[in-house]
Amino acid sequence: MTSAFSFLxxxxxxxxxxxPAKNKPAAEKKPENDDSPILSERLALIKKRLxxxxxxxxxxxxxxxxxxxLALLFIDGLVDKKMVNDNILQPxxxxxxxxxxxxxxxxxxxxxxxxxxxxxxxELSLAPNLTQALKRVLSGDxxxxxxxxxQIIICGTRMWEKRTVAEPETEAAVRGPREGFTxxxxxxxxxxxxxxxxxxxxxxxxxxxRRTATDINLVxxxxxxxxxxxxxxxxxxxxxxxxxxxxxxxIEEFIEDAPFSFFPQIEHTERVDKAAAAILxxxxxxxxxxxxxxxxxxxxxxxxxxxxxxxxxRPFVALFLRVLRLxxxxxxxxxxxxxxxxxxxxxxxxxxxxxLNIAAAREGIxxxxxxxxxxxxxxxxxxxxxxxxxPKTVGQAVSIVGGLVIGDAAIRAGLVSPGMVIIVSATAxxxxxxPAFNASIAxxxxxxxxxxxxxxMGLYGVIFGLIIILIHLAGLQSFGVPYLAPxxxxxxxxxxxxxxxxPLWMSRRRPDxxxxxxxxxxxxxxxxxxxxxxxxxxSHEKMEENNAGKR
Amino acid sequence: MLxxxxxxxxxSSLLLIMALIATSILLVPAITVQQLKQDAWLAVLMGTLxxxxxxxxxCWLGSKHPGQNIYEYTQTLLGKWPGKIVGLIYAWxxxxxxxxxxxxxxxxxxxxxxxxxxxxxxxxxxxxxxAWAVLAGLEVLARMNEFIIILVISSLFFILSxxxxxxxxxxxxxxxxxxxxxIIKVSFIPEVWAADSITLAVIIPxxxxxxxxxxxxxxxxxxxxxxxxxxxxAVLAIFGPFLLQITRFPILTFVRAINVGQILSRFEVLVMxxxxxxxxxxxxxxxxxxxxxxxxxxxxxxxxxxxxxLGTVAIIWSFSMFENIGELETAVSNPRLAPxxxxxxxxxxxxxxxxxxxxxxxxxxxxxxxxxxx
Numbered sequence: 001m002t003s004a005f006s007f008l009x010x011x012x013x014x015x016x017x018x019x020p021a022k023n024k025p026a027a028e029k030k031p032e033n034d035d036s037p038i039l040s041e042r043l044a045l046i047k048k049r050l051x052x053x054x055x056x057x058x059x060x061x062x063x064x065x066x067x068x069x070l071a072l073l074f075i076d077g078l079v080d081k082k083m084v085n086d087n088i089l090q091p092x093x094x095x096x097x098x099x100x101x102x103x104x105x106x107x108x109x110x111x112x113x114x115x116x117x118x119x120x121x122x123e124l125s126l127a128p129n130l131t132q133a134l135k136r137v138l139s140g141d142x143x144x145x146x147x148x149x150x151q152i153i154i155c156g157t158r159m160w161e162k163r164t165v166a167e168p169e170t171e172a173a174v175r176g177p178r179e180g181f182t183x184x185x186x187x188x189x190x191x192x193x194x195x196x197x198x199x200x201x202x203x204x205x206x207x208x209x210r211r212t213a214t215d216i217n218l219v220x221x222x223x224x225x226x227x228x229x230x231x232x233x234x235x236x237x238x239x240x241x242x243x244x245x246x247x248x249x250x251i252e253e254f255i256e257d258a259p260f261s262f263f264p265q266i267e268h269t270e271r272v273d274k275a276a277a278a279i280l281x282x283x284x285x286x287x288x289x290x291x292x293x294x295x296x297x298x299x300x301x302x303x304x305x306x307x308x309x310x311x312x313x314r315p316f317v318a319l320f321l322r323v324l325r326l327x328x329x330x331x332x333x334x335x336x337x338x339x340x341x342x343x344x345x346x347x348x349x350x351x352x353x354x355x356l357n358i359a360a361a362r363e364g365i366x367x368x369x370x371x372x373x374x375x376x377x378x379x380x381x382x383x384x385x386x387x388x389x390x391p392k393t394v395g396q397a398v399s400i401v402g403g404l405v406i407g408d409a410a411i412r413a414g415l416v417s418p419g420m421v422i423i424v425s426a427t428a429x430x431x432x433x434x435p436a437f438n439a440s441i442a443x444x445x446x447x448x449x450x451x452x453x454x455x456x457m458g459l460y461g462v463i464f465g466l467i468i469i470l471i472h473l474a475g476l477q478s479f480g481v482p483y484l485a486p487x488x489x490x491x492x493x494x495x496x497x498x499x500x501x502x503p504l505w506m507s508r509r510r511p512d513x514x515x516x517x518x519x520x521x522x523x524x525x526x527x528x529x530x531x532x533x534x535x536x537x538x539s540h541e542k543m544e545e546n547n548a549g550k551r
Numbered sequence: 552m553l554x555x556x557x558x559x560x561x562x563s564s565l566l567l568i569m570a571l572i573a574t575s576i577l578l579v580p581a582i583t584v585q586q587l588k589q590d591a592w593l594a595v596l597m598g599t600l601x602x603x604x605x606x607x608x609x610c611w612l613g614s615k616h617p618g619q620n621i622y623e624y625t626q627t628l629l630g631k632w633p634g635k636i637v638g639l640i641y642a643w644x645x646x647x648x649x650x651x652x653x654x655x656x657x658x659x660x661x662x663x664x665x666x667x668x669x670x671x672x673x674x675x676x677x678x679x680x681x682a683w684a685v686l687a688g689l690e691v692l693a694r695m696n697e698f699i700i701i702l703v704i705s706s707l708f709f710i711l712s713x714x715x716x717x718x719x720x721x722x723x724x725x726x727x728x729x730x731x732x733x734i735i736k737v738s739f740i741p742e743v744w745a746a747d748s749i750t751l752a753v754i755i756p757x758x759x760x761x762x763x764x765x766x767x768x769x770x771x772x773x774x775x776x777x778x779x780x781x782x783x784x785a786v787l788a789i790f791g792p793f794l795l796q797i798t799r800f801p802i803l804t805f806v807r808a809i810n811v812g813q814i815l816s817r818f819e820v821l822v823m824x825x826x827x828x829x830x831x832x833x834x835x836x837x838x839x840x841x842x843x844x845x846x847x848x849x850x851x852x853x854x855x856x857x858x859x860x861l862g863t864v865a866i867i868w869s870f871s872m873f874e875n876i877g878e879l880e881t882a883v884s885n886p887r888l889a890p891x892x893x894x895x896x897x898x899x900x901x902x903x904x905x906x907x908x909x910x911x912x913x914x915x916x917x918x919x920x921x922x923x924x925x
Contacts, residue, residue: 346664349820350817351816457676458665459824460823463823463828464827467680467831468680470695470698470699471691474698475687475688482694487701488697488698
């Protein structure tokens, strides 16, 4: 493990370019110089810096006793206007509130008084200068600027149109919670906090993107997570120096170990339960603002054949499904190539009657098997892509045309043989049965070179291609964890767990390959169904608590 | 250090299993049965014994020279230049095995599966893969092997279990029709002899726990030779010694004979898959040992520059070494002196030198201590 890390660090020293230049944008402009506490100058500066954007609202006003000149600054659409009116504007403007204090509101004590007494905000902070304040304002906070006061009061008034929590469409499940992440970071953190009510759950904030200033949260459990991985992740995110982060896919590309690999090295999920399970397993979740897709780090390949549902159904169901997915994965990758190789080179492999049937069906087909395969696979990919992008109503038409073209017309026209259609459709269905889209698309791409290799060198060519893929996969790492772990480089326990999902009361340890601070997941006597004496009281308490809630 | 990665004893064990069974499972049955009839499997068991001797010497040497492999401690033991020459002998041996392995592989493919394809296609493509794997490093090689070995071992067990209904164990009787001497003689054929444990001498310093090398090696040797013996018993029990003498690749014939309920049949391709995967690992492993050796002897900082040249040499060597498959078979089916020296003689010599040196060195401090006491 240690050696893996040193290797990884070295790789990064080579790969990543020098210092994380976080301060660069601020350093370029140097706005602090012309930032003066006088309100009129400040407002002029704000107008200069923000331009004439119509969503910028500047409201100048005086306090009710006319002693203090103030201005409100916020972005329309990002703030809760009712909150701004009721809790900031109204108290300062109303005589009764301002005058109820013994101290009179004067420019000298305005900052303190406004902060401590007058505005009724739960979230309130101070910004030392205009640049800091503008950053907060652009995120949806409201700035209260006081004349002749260097510091600016920032009120947390963020509120904008949000998509409600909905069922994740890309990862539908038969059983399990229907909640998926949304585009709003705060909703997402609350979804997680509701699932893991532990004091050690941490949300660590980072920012990336010069112009988008996207919030990134690292979510982990402090006393489980592998600190080396966490440190490495922080370093890699801090090293991102680009102008825009629009989706977690951007971050994925910036931080992954091998950017030129076909295979996804970081898993993403929209499901809250899956994310929570990953965090509890000792992995780190990278939340990106404005996207429901969360990254799970580190990732190994076998995560892509696991679904959260495996843990909600019976263990045998999970075992069956995992074996099925593993099989399907192989089918998706090698079935067409194997077919082409067998038809072109190894006819002796097929039972005689089947061989005769295939030969009869191929009679009159003008193309060699490889051309047939590439044609049909290509057609399928085009159809799939068209189906994804089109509106649903038109999509049906595509599927009808596609079904006819693939299914019937191509055969009748003598372009392809029926056998090839079966192979292509079996492959197509297989690719859809892999839970992770990004993993299945990697396999779909790799299918084409394999078909060509199979047509050139027969099955030897297919194996040749597979070995190349294996060399690549065996060399991959995701944050120090080998990509093929736990099948490779793992403990026997992990190895079994990757295919067999043990009954929950038996899975006492977290994955060994992650090298966590605490490997033990649960008490050793869970299977015996005895309440340990020291926990008995606790469980009663819990029961009462729950009942109270229900009443 | 040329190699930065570390592998676990389990990984080294699996690598050794692969190196042991990859080629022998196909060739050894024919070789041994031709000479020993139904006693063939006894020679394999005997070979295990010699393999364990080699293994013990190698591991003992490794434990006496911690952090050094055979290329390095030969230099500390014998002096710079003689050590380098001995090291070169080993690098040469390993490279020769690469050449033999890819030649065996190419001949197998051209005679059994793709008769119209030239031999060079297989040699070149296999060395291409092996070179790629070697460049990726020992760690990657070990990981790949972990993946492939599951495939290989499970396929072998699958094949063996499917044939169980055809077994007739009376065919391996009577036992000990050959003299013990002839069995021992056959057991010294390099392919029969579990001598691949000599490669541990190269990779022991790269183990995470070098002390467990002997245990790992023993498990590997016993398992691989056990599987090989089982394989020989299986082919003997099905075909009998007389039919086997005229088959070139008994396991292949054996698999062709499998037909369970008209459905489970025609598994030859499985043999090919196993063979390609196994030979790939074995060739990469030996190529790695050879490349590392040459790099260490010449004092290079990394292995990269020697991989492609040595790969090319192996390809050409594999063409020029034998005229045809018949010659190849005769060459690998007779015990010769050179392997005996490489696998037993030189390690034994190194062992004695180490032992003498140690004795010589130990005496000095003891004398000093005595002097002080006096």
